[in-house]
Amino acid sequence: MKFDPQALSEFAEYYGFHYNIVDPFALKRDTLIDMERGLKGRPSSLPMIPAYISPVSHVPAGKTVIALDAGGTNFRAALVHFEEEGRAVAENIKKAPMPGTEGRVGVTEFFDQIADLTVPLLEEQPNVEGIGFTFSYPMEMTKDLDGILLGFSKEIDAPDVIGKTIGQGLRDALARRSVKAPEKIVLINDTAATLLSGVVQIKKDGGLFRGEDKYHVEAGPVVGFILGTGFNTAYPEKVIPKINFNNPDNPQIVVCETGGFAHRYMGVLDKEFDAATKNPGVFHEEKLSAGAYLGPLTFIILKQAVKDGLIAFRKADEFLALSGLRTRFLNEFMYAPLSGEGVIGGLFREDERDALSSFVYLTSIVTERGARLAAGVLAAVVEKTAAGLDPFAPVRIAVEGTTYMIYKGMRHALESCLHTLLTKDKPFNYVVSPVEQASLFGAAVAALSK
Secondary structure (H helix, E strand, O other): OOOOOOHHHHHHHHHOOOOHHHHHHHHHHHHHHHHHHHOOOOOOOOOEEEOOOOOOOOOOOOOOOEEEEOOOOOOEEEEEEEOHOOOEEEEEEEEOOOOOOOOOOOHHHHHHHHHHHHHHHHHHOOOOOOOOEEEOOOOEEEEEEEEEEOOOOOOOHHHHOOOEEEHHHHHHHHHHHHOOOOOOEEEOOHHHHHHHHHHHHHHOOOOOOOOOOOOOOOOEEEEEEEOOOOOOEEEOOOOEHHHOOEEOOOOEEOOHHHHHOOOOOHHHHHHHHHOOOOOOOOOOHHHHOOOHHHHHHHHHHHHHHHHOOOOOOOOOOHHHHOOOOOOOHHHHHHHHOOOOOOOHHOOOOOOOHHHHHHHHHHHHHHHHHHHHHHHHHHHHHHHHHOOOOOOOOOEEEEEOHHHHHHHHOOHHHHHHHHHHHHHHHOOOOOOEOOOOOHHHHHHHHHOOOO
C-alpha cells in the first residue's frame, strides 16, 4: 500500500478529525461566550472559578515566605525569598511522598505529614510573611483564601480528608505541635500558581528589559496556561457577576477549567474514544489536546486507518491487538520514526516505508488539530484579559506542561495559530514564556497576594 497523503487527508476529513475542520476564530468566539456565561453563573461548560486572589503586580525585594506544593506524587516545601526586580529564589527545599500515596491515612495523619515539612521551615524563619499552598486537586475556594477539598485522584488514599478545609487543617496540625502559624495561609490550584509564577519570572517587557524604565510603565497582566497531562487556563478578571465582584483597579484570578470546554469539533472517532474513557461526555477540549489523551486517541485513529485498508504492513494484526498506546511512546516514535525501535517503530520492516510514512502523517494531523483547539481557547482568554493595554506592556502568558514543551510539533503549531488569532486585525503585544517550578514559585507569590 503506497503512501497517499490525499487519501489520508480525506480519511481524516471523513471521520472529522482533520485540523482544517476547526475554525479557530469561531472557536475563540464560542469560548468567549461560554466564559461570559460561566462568570454570570449561567449554564456553561466553563465554570469560571473565582480564586479570591488579586495577583500582585510587583513583588518587593526582601520578602520571605514558605511555599508548599501538593502534587500527584510528591509534597514539596521551601523557603522562598524575593530579590531585586522580584526574582524568586527557593532555599532549603524539602520533599516527601504525598500523604496517602504509601497507604491510607486519616485526617490527622494527612495534615501531620504536611506539618512535618512545614515546621522546620517555620523554626528557621518564624517571621515569614505567610504560607502559599499550591494544592493540585479540586477545591472549592473560599473568600478567606482557603480551599475545601472536593476529591482526590485515585493515587491518593485519604478519603476522610475530602470535604475538609486544607489551610485550616494545616493550622490545626501546627497547633498540635505548639507552633504558631503565620496569619496568612493562601490556597491556590496549580493553574493559578502558574499565573502567579509568571509575575516574578517574566519581565514586564516580555523578558528583554535590561535597563531602567524611566517611563514607569505598568506591567501587563499574566495569563496562566497549562498544557501537560491536562489543559487549563487562569487569568485576572475585573467583573464576576455571580459573586457580585466588580473592581477594575484590582482584578482577581479566575480559573477557567478550559479542559472541559464543550466545543463543536468532536468527530466520529473522537466520540468513539470519548465513550470508552472513564469520564465520557466531558473534558472535550482536554481529550483532543492534552497529554493524558493524545496517545490513546491517535491509537484509535491509526487502528481505523489500518482496518479501512489505508495502511498495510506485515505486523498489522500485532498492532491491532495492542491494548492501547501511551502518549509518551507515541512521542518517542515521532521524534525518531526511522530508528525502527519502540512500541510503534518496531512494527515496520525496512521495506515498509510507506506504512511508516502514513503513521507519521496521520499522527501529525491529530497533533495539529490539538494545537489549533488549544490556541483558539487560549486566544479567547488572552483577549478577555487584554482590552486597552499599553503596547509597551505585553500580556505575559506563563506556560507549564510537558505536552507543550516536548510533544513533537505541538508548541510550534500552537504558537503559530495563536499569533494569527491575536494579530489578524492589528498588532498585539504578547509573550509566551515557559516558567520554572511554577507550583512552588506561584505558591510563594500567592502568600503575598491580596
